[in-house]
Amino acid sequence: MKTYIDTGKKDTRSGFGEGLTELGRTNPNVVALCADLIGSLKMQDFIDENPERFFQTGIAEANMMGMAAGLTIGGKIPFAGTFANFATGRVYDQIRQSIAYSGKNVKICASHSGVTLGEDGATHQILEDIGLMKMLPGMTVINTCDFNQTKAATIAIAEHDGPVYLRFGRPKVANFTAEDQKFEIGKAVHLYEGRDVTIIATGHLVWEAIQAAQKLSEKGISADVINIHTIKPLDEKAIIDSVKKTGCVVTAEEHNFLGGLGESVARTLAEHNPAPQEFVATQDTFGESGTPDQLMEKYGLNAEAIIKATEKVLKRK
Amino acid sequence: MSKIKELEDFATQVRRDILRQVHKVNSGHPGGSLGCTEFFTALYQGGIMEHNPEFNMDGKEEDLFFLSNGHISPVFYSTLARSGYFPVDELNTFRLINSRLQGHPTTHEGLPGIRVASGSLGQGMSVALGAAQAKKLNKDNHLVFALLGDGELQEGQNWEAIMYAAGNKVDNLIATVDLNGQQIDGSTETVLPMGNMKAKFEAFGWDVIELEDGNNMQQVLDGLNEAKSRTGKGKPVCVLMTTVMGNGVDFMMHTHAWHGKAPNDEQLETGLAQNPETLGDY
Structure with a gap:
């Protein structure tokens, strides 16, 4: 890996x-x-x-x-x-x-x-x-x-x-992408090839998705992980190709599940390749004071939340 | 023919165009449009602005105009068309589907002469400010003009812009306020009294000119020329221009009733009779 x-x-x-x-x-x-x-x-x-x-x-x-x-x-x-x-x-x-x-x-x-x-x-x-x-x-x-x-x-x-x-x-x-990367607007970045589940993350949740994929791998679950930096225009082909292969998807973002990346992915799949999806996102709520780590944990926005969502979505395949 | 008479004839034709545009689609805003006819004529025909009908969005090396109270689009469209920006016949398409002449002006359909969409009030002064700052960066000594409604000054964004312009010595900007004292729900005095406008602008650090009769062509020319002479002196310039809403059509004058209402057939004929054809109808 x-x-x-x-x-x-x-x-x-x-x-x-x-x-x-x-x-x-x-x-x-x-x-x-x-x-x-x-x-x-x-x-x-x-x-x-x-x-x-x-x-x-x-x-x-x-x-x-x-x-x-x-x-x-x-x-x-x-x-x-x-x-x-x-x-x-x-x-x-x-x-x-x-x-x-x-x-x-x-x-x-x-x-x-x-x-x-x-x-x-x-x-x-x-x-x-x-x-x-x-x-x-x-x-x-x-x-x-x-x-x-x-x-x-x-x-x-x-x-x-x-x-x-x-x-x-x-x-x-964490700073983990290449220093000399070429940034292409609207082009997804494929982080891991996998066959069981597609994990699509944006922003601070990308690093969490990487951590989750590694832990899932230890459990024998192979995750296809995509870093979506451009939510619009969305790289629909990358998403569809991946979900055709895996048959289910988890989206992860530091944003309300209403209106965010998850909804854009769901719309794309509903139109082209319907599949079970779980949303790692805030659940129509405001935030509150706390340290970033405490808040990410409380609002379910970390690797652990992605792993739980993956286990759930796999049962829906 | 004297220059003033030529400009007055132009304004009279613009009045006809305004009435005919809004009558045809039974919608639009004739009142404020009629009140600002002399102002638009002076800007585009009276030598106030150096402008190029071969429209280029960036507008380098020419003066720029921004209409913040976009609902008075009929006067803007007529003036632009009759100044060579687009065919006069296109006024026939005002507010119709698939037209470049949207209810409120927009860049979206590519109509020459429009540099920003306006209609949601209170935004034009900020855009004009940005364009004025771009001119300074480009070492382009031309001016930026903006027109705002008086009721529109109730929008808070204007006062952010007014504060910025003076604080940053944006002295290549001339903002004219159309003081017609009317807004949709009634007079500005009854809807939300705004106090002493001159004192307000001066307190914010602007150089203020009062133009007492914004429907007198000579006064408008003199006032705007005076405003131009005061640019480049460290202060933005404000022209407080008193106009009569509906000016030139007697039954539309001195009331807010014709802010956003079109004349019927009979009213159109009355209005047109008061403004005889000069340059030829479209």
């Missing part, structure tokens, strides 16, 4: 910060905006190197999204950063009208998504953002799993012409 090595825990938001800094050096059209969260979004290096290309909007996310839309008129590629909650729900109509419907080339960069934001609690832990964003026509939705992938994704989305929602997080997590 292939071994994925954690090269040292790092936060995905720092991957965003490094990617943005690199873009600042390589693409003169890239500009950045932030609504009073520079430190949290790791944007300081970009700002130090390109002060004229940075726009501090203050605590005014609606204006930030509108300004980002306006900056595209004149050829700029704006990266607008704030917490996922304030980058989606708070400004949904601004994104809908001024960015998505208007077809503007804005990159919405959302940190601190999900319960792993931790102690700040439910006011800041959005678990609905993937659903909100994937419903917008023309919006690309990406949820990266580690530092290296987030950095690669940040750089890649600058080359994509159109609005993108890039979702990442706060805690330091």
Whole structure:
């Protein structure tokens, strides 16, 4: 079984910060905006190197999204950063009208998504953002799993012409994808070949899926594991091909089971290859204060939860 | 013919176009459109804006205009069509299925002259701000214009943008507020009194010009030229333009009743008779 090595825990938001800094050096059209969260979004290096290309909007996310839309008129590629909650729900109509419907080339960069934001609690832990964003026509939705992938994704989305929602997080997590990876929007990453069950994970749950697959292997269960970093457009072929082979699927995400990756997978399978599915996700609930690990355990978002879901789905085959 | 008379004739034809567009589909917003006819004429025909009907979304090396109160699309469409952005006959398709002339303006169908969708109120000023900042980055000395409704200023996003523009010395931006004192549910005074608009903008750090009669072509030209002369001096410029909703059609004036209502056949004839054909109907 292939071994994925954690090269040292790092936060995905720092991957965003490094990617943005690199873009600042390589693409003169890239500009950045932030609504009073520079430190949290790791944007300081970009700002130090390109002060004229940075726009501090203050605590005014609606204006930030509108300004980002306006900056595209004149050829700029704006990266607008704030917490996922304030980058989606708070400004949904601004994104809908001024960015998505208007077809503007804005990159919405959302940190601190999900319960792993931790102690700040439910006011800041959005678990609905993937659903909100994937419903917008023309919006690309990406949820990266580690530092290296987030950095690669940040750089890649600058080359994509159109609005993108890039979702990442706060805690330091395993960094296991290749440093020199080529990030292809809409292309699934196959982590393990298996025959008994398909495990499809996104974001922080990808590392948990790897841990789960290794433990399942010890129990004689062979898991096909797919890292879906792009929830929209979804790599439907990778999903269908895998489930045709395994006959059942477990989806895993740090998001409500309503509106998330699991629903996108279920819709794809319902249309092309119906199969039993279990959802590792929050169950239509808000989060709460706690450490990231405590919250992932309490809300059933870890390797153990994936193993339990796998055992359950296997019985439904 | 004097330049003013030419512009007034253009505005009269635009009024006819507004009435005919909304009458045909029995929907749309004639009141605010009629009130802003002189403003649009001045921008696109009166030499206020340097603009290119060979439309390019990026709009480099030209002045840009953003309509935030998108519901007054009939005046925008007529002005753009008659300024060469798209065929005048296309006004026939206003609000019809498969049209580029959607109820509220959009980039989605590729209509030349539109740079952002608007209709959900309160968003245009922020977009104009971003475009103005892009012009500065591009070392493009042209200006960005925006039009907002007065009722629209009840949306909080405007005040985020107003604060940002002054705090960051966005002095290549001229935002005009259409002070017609009306909104859907009644007068702005009865729906939500907004107090002293001039004092509010000045308190936020803007350079404010009061344009007393936004339906007088000469005054509109003078006011907007004065606004242009005040750009580049470290402050965003606001033009508080008092207009009469429904201006030019007597039974539509001084009331909010025609905010979003189309005239019937008889009312159309009355309105058209008050605005005789000048450039030719589409």
